[in-house]
Amino acid sequence: MVRCEANYRLLIKLMPDIQVEDDLVFGLAPLQQTFGYIDIAVTERCKYTTTVTITQTNAVQPALLVEEDNGETADVEKCSKESNPASWLQAPTMSVRLYHDARMAEVLSYQKQGRFKPSYEYPNQKMFQRDEKAQLNHFLGEWLNYCLKVGQVLGNPMGDITSSSTT
Template sequence: MPKLKRNHWLASAQPRSFTGLMGLYESNFRRFERLAPELELPFESATSQGEDAVLHLRVIERCRYTTTVNLTYWFGEGAAAHPDPDLTLRVYRDAELAEAIYCDARSRYAALAGVPNIDEDVLSEQWPRNLLLNKWLAYCLAQGHGFGGANRPRRQPADVSG
């Protein structure tokens, strides 16, 4: 299992300060960049089999400088299947920041339940959601997850026979 470097700058950042939050967004971006090195994300969805479970990444929206994605594990089968944790993040490629903008409050993990959505007080409410994202990205990397070129589905080439 690869050992992850501790982000000493982030550790010394003042929690719930604007500077600390921006540092957390930057750290999230660096970790997401390691998880999905091709930040243009040329696919709609992909999976990664790590040591723990299958990690699912789905592109929700693409804009000129940002991409919004959903990152989750799925537990259970059929109608009983549910995502957990279920995080939506926005990746700002130009600014090199990644922000958790949604966390499903129905999580089975007590630490995730009740984490408010982005519409509330941004500075105080974004901190726990993005700290969660930061730690989860580190966990996913430690479990061997990745969405590099080899892990994404390929489109079938167009039929050129004529």
């Protein structure tokens, strides 16, 4: 309960005009180096709830070169999956419902897996943890805090995400 309330506050801090705004895209730029992008898109808007999809796109800079076995360098985009450092990493995607009357946000789906039970017997067929739903809501909170900490407005390397969303 407390985690869902905190996640609601974090999402509203990132997207204060969520009742009218349909999409927010910003870069993740720790140490002024873009590592990826976050897209928060409203997928459903009702009287008391809003559903958003949060997607992180991992950035691979085309200018990044890697050294091949023969000593030559190659562009990362031309490398195979085995040698591309970001190709094996699946970018997180999460669907979240915000309950405006209760001021709570709850994870509905993660990586195309949905309908999480409050608890699971262990072991189970999908090998979910006993508290899978609680862990996903905890991860959402960490992810949103990270976005608030290192999020950068696209095209403005000095402006953090919280100062831009209120203008």
